[in-house]
Amino acid sequence: MIKFVDLSREFKQLKNKLINDFIKVGLSGQYVNGKNLKKFEKIFSKFIGVKYCVGVSSWTDGAILVFKAMGLHKNTEVITTSNSFIASCGAIIASGLKPVLVDVDETYNTNLKIIKKSVSKRTKVIMPIYLYGRIPEDIFNIKKFCSQKKIFLIEDAAQAIGAKIKNRKAGSIGDVGIFSMHPLKNLGVYGDGGFITTNNAKIYNKLLLLRNHGLKNRDVADSWGYNARLSDLNAKFATTKLKYINKWNKRHFKIAQTYNKYLDSSIIKPRISNLKNSVFHNYVIRLKKRDELKKFLYKNGIETSIHYPIPIHQQKMLINNKIYLPNTEKFSKEMLSLPIYHSLKDKEIKYIIDKVNLFIKK
Numbered sequence: 001m002i003k004f005v006d007l008s009r010e011f012k013q014l015k016n017k018l019i020n021d022f023i024k025v026g027l028s029g030q031y032v033n034g035k036n037l038k039k040f041e042k043i044f045s046k047f048i049g050v051k052y053c054v055g056v057s058s059w060t061d062g063a064i065l066v067f068k069a070m071g072l073h074k075n076t077e078v079i080t081t082s083n084s085f086i087a088s089c090g091a092i093i094a095s096g097l098k099p100v101l102v103d104v105d106e107t108y109n110t111n112l113k114i115i116k117k118s119v120s121k122r123t124k125v126i127m128p129i130y131l132y133g134r135i136p137e138d139i140f141n142i143k144k145f146c147s148q149k150k151i152f153l154i155e156d157a158a159q160a161i162g163a164k165i166k167n168r169k170a171g172s173i174g175d176v177g178i179f180s181m182h183p184l185k186n187l188g189v190y191g192d193g194g195f196i197t198t199n200n201a202k203i204y205n206k207l208l209l210l211r212n213h214g215l216k217n218r219d220v221a222d223s224w225g226y227n228a229r230l231s232d233l234n235a236k237f238a239t240t241k242l243k244y245i246n247k248w249n250k251r252h253f254k255i256a257q258t259y260n261k262y263l264d265s266s267i268i269k270p271r272i273s274n275l276k277n278s279v280f281h282n283y284v285i286r287l288k289k290r291d292e293l294k295k296f297l298y299k300n301g302i303e304t305s306i307h308y309p310i311p312i313h314q315q316k317m318l319i320n321n322k323i324y325l326p327n328t329e330k331f332s333k334e335m336l337s338l339p340i341y342h343s344l345k346d347k348e349i350k351y352i353i354d355k356v357n358l359f360i361k362k
């Protein structure tokens with residue numbers, strides 16, 4: 001069986017280093033707000049190319065802190081895409097804000113043309129999702145538009161650690177970048193985790209307070225807050241894994257290129273732009289007979305997945321809003337994610353390609 005993801009393979013590779021990390025953090029006696037969290041933040045801010053990084057308990061918690069730190073009023077509109085993981089919209093709702101869900105184009109990202117149609121006086125945030133690890137090609141135009149209109153640009157970089165465009169990394173372009181280190185992301189920890197990146201000192205200082213009960217120090221609170229910290233243990237593990245991320249992302253890219261080259265030409269494959277702006281968190285193809293192919297591959301020992309079978313605007317909480325997003329709805333019925341992870345073996349990739357192509361020929 002070729003699993004859709006096999007985390008135990010990576011664990012086996014890193015086992016000794018991780019055990020060492022566990023011993024070091026254990027002996028430090030600091031398990032939250034400790035020196036390993038500080039070190040993580042220093043190293044990750046440098047990696048992304050921003051002044052500040054704040055480790056948090058998950059992307060979702062991080063997003064809630066960010067909305068709070070921006071001081072947005074209730075019912076402020078946040079523009080984002082429907083073709084995403086439920087959390088990107090959930091965090092907007094949990095913050096008492098109004099999601100305005102927009103469509104995507106053939107890159108599975110949104111673009112400025114689509115966004116502009118949904119901008120209103122109440123729009124205060126635009127949050128493009130860097131879906132499957134890809135930065136939108138017109139992100140700098142989106143940024144310019146945001147600055148002109150005094151709208152915050154939040155990068156949902158949950159799937160895009162290390163993704164680059166014109167030498168800028170995901171998380172260094174907007175006002176704020178939010179990342180997930182859920183185990184299934186390109187750099188995952190052992191449990192939940194995430195981090196926020198920014199160059200804005202005011203937002204940064206608020207985030208530090210908000211993540212730790214609003215406390216300025218042990219006893220004095222500056223505001224109400226949350227408990228949304230990244231543990232020192234996961235911070236340490238993430239710091240160790242960061243040493244591999246460029247290599248792993250390159251491997252993802254290579255696998256995507258191989259799929260693109262050898263999969264049957266009747267399949268719609270991701271466009272690999274010469275900007276190389278994707279780290280291929282997922283490799284997504286499209287075809288009419290998606291469900292049959294999925295079954296066929298499973299019978300042949302290949303696990304696949306769908307990102308995402310139900311667009312957020314069609315979940316039962318929003319279905320009454322009667323939003324119509326043609327691409328999102330069409331794609332949700334045709335998309336299929338093939339296995340892509342750095343420990344996937346060449347012979348497994350070949351096997352997957354052979355089986356997909358066999359299905360098409362039949």
Ligand SMILES: *Cc1c(COP(=O)(O)O)cnc(C)c1O
Binds near residue numbers: 060088131
């Ligand atoms: C995974 C993911 C999230 C949520 O991340 P958590 O760390 O699990 O809260 C948000 N947005 C996108 C695009 C994601 O893929």
